[in-house]
Amino acid sequence: MRTRHLELLIGRTAEMIYMDGKGRLTGRRIVVKAVKDGYIQAYCLDRRAPRVFRISRILACAAAKGSRPERRPAGSALPPGPPILS
Secondary structure (H helix, E strand, C coil): CCHHHHHCCCCCEEEEEEECCCCCEEEEEEEEEEEECCEEEEEECCCCEEEEEEHHHEEEEEECCCCCCCCCCCCCCCCCCCCCCC
């Protein structure tokens, strides 16, 4: 999965196919918060919790149908989330 493709999804809802550390495949709906150092920081809509995903384990990812970037007032900060691993 290309990092640049994932960076275009920041602030948007995306659907992805992810393989966990044990080789299990799952479909996830996420809101991408950040992309850095081989990881995606996101809010998982399926698990209803913040999550960090390893980019190398993402098999497919695309913007969800009808997804648009989040709109925030100028000067507002993103809500705190889990740290991005580096």
